[in-house]
Amino acid sequence: MRFQYASQRKEYGRALVDLGKSRKDVVVLDADLSSSTRTADFAKEFPEHFFNCGIAEQNMMGVAAGMAASGKVVFASSFAVFATGRCWDQIRQSIAYPKLNVKICATHAGITVGGDGASHQTGEDVALMRTLPNFTVGVPADAPETYKMTRAFAEWNGPCYMRMGRLDFPTVSDPDEGFKIGRGSVLRNGEDVSLIGCGIMVSRCLEAAEALERRNISAQVINMSSIKPLDDALVAGAVKRTGAIVTAEEHNVVSGLGAAVATYLVEHDPVPMRRVGIMDTFGESGEGEELMRKYGLTAEKVVEAAEEVMRRR
């Protein structure tokens, strides 16, 4: 498939700048990665509303909580591994529990971080954030959706987590559709199997659907950018329609989108299902695309999984 590629981070920066223009209550924090996370774009326009906290993510989350408790809408950014795991207890105690208006928007998630290796990659961030009560968790599929999600988070009163990648992502979302918290979207209709993806894997699901079509299998593709709350109705609809589910994520399958969908299925409407994702392992250095192949984050894997769940149906 031919995709256009665009940067999620750049759209995040642009959304912050637009927010800064219209809202005086928005503040942005970063931890010495502002040029990479693109909060620097906001810092340039609104230096008084930007606070670089240095290489001190735990402190940054506490500061974010305090500002939110004082009426600010706080965006706090770093790489996903440092913005979640490094400061998880600060997030839990000072942001999630008091239910404060902090938007943790992290970049360089997953293994497509590439050369930096396992210390900088993360397959746990969605898990860590979705297990926290009060948190809303979103994984935009592409750059335009990143912009929309940033704006939606700003309107939402409560703690949110958004996960972005380092690489430019294929543009897959419908330009006319907005992002709503708790809602996913159907990108392609199909009758035989449902492919539910998030992040960069939505594009792999679309590629898989094309490959399946060549084998006369009609696959539905869902972009589940709202991980929490999950779009239960959309999953229920997929079950009804196809009765065979594949999830795909650039995250550890133990605890991300696949786990969320599996929980829903088991409790409501068990049908055959398979998770495609990082199989409970750390990553390593390499080019992003290379790593996706090595770790099974490919359209081929989605196709295999689709055929398997259909056989089991």
Next chain:
Amino acid sequence: MVAYPDDVIAELERRANLIRRHVIRMTRAAGSGHPGGSLSSTDILSALFFKVMHHRPTDPTWEDRDRFVLSKGHAAPAYYAALAESGYFPVEELLTLRKLGSRLQGHPSRNKLPGIEMSTGSLGQGLSTALGMALAARLDRKAHRIYCLCGDGEQQSGQIWEAAMLGAHYELDNVTAFLDRNKLQIDGPTEKIMSLEPLTDKWRAFGWNVIEIDGHNMREILEACDKAKEVRNRPTMVLAHTVKGKGVSFMENALSFHGKAPNDEETKKALRELGEDI
């Protein structure tokens, strides 16, 4: 105090220069990596691996070896080059840095490469692990020392100061830590992003023996290591004043080369400046 003859110093300087050339070639081959912070740490790493530390590259798990933890894990290229030149693995392997399947991960991985005592890369954590090794050495009545290298931006991390307290509390005089004071982090100068000064006073106030040196002066590095061994009941922090990108004119004090590899042209220029015939 040992007086180091000029030829010993000259030989160490020669090897440091070799490490610098490796760093340039490695990051070029990888197309990414961190030359700036590698070059500011190179002289310290060379002194440690080629002179100060007792270690056996052919027997990397020898139990009486001195330990080294690279708390600023992104200086991996210089660290790997020092390990390879020490004999831990073939020098040719250096050019596999960051490539798929390589043992030379973007940040040091303990389970991948001999000679690496601790996986690092997430800043602020290495010093604590070094202190753990120091406590274990004492428990086992071992005489080996623990060396650790921290970044200055890294000092912003709270865990560093938790470690500072523990090191003094347990009187870990078997620890020599270095602080690569190159005055830069990613987003800018440390004093602009999150000021650290007065750093010497802070470490002293936390109960450490602090030695300030020029981190590119081989003799001062060696003498600081000797002095640290003589101190009782306190760990030592060697505050090494350095220049980020040291040795390559256009990388010196250049923010952009924190996490960017040189291109072909820059590689040639850098290697020429480092005295390589090409």
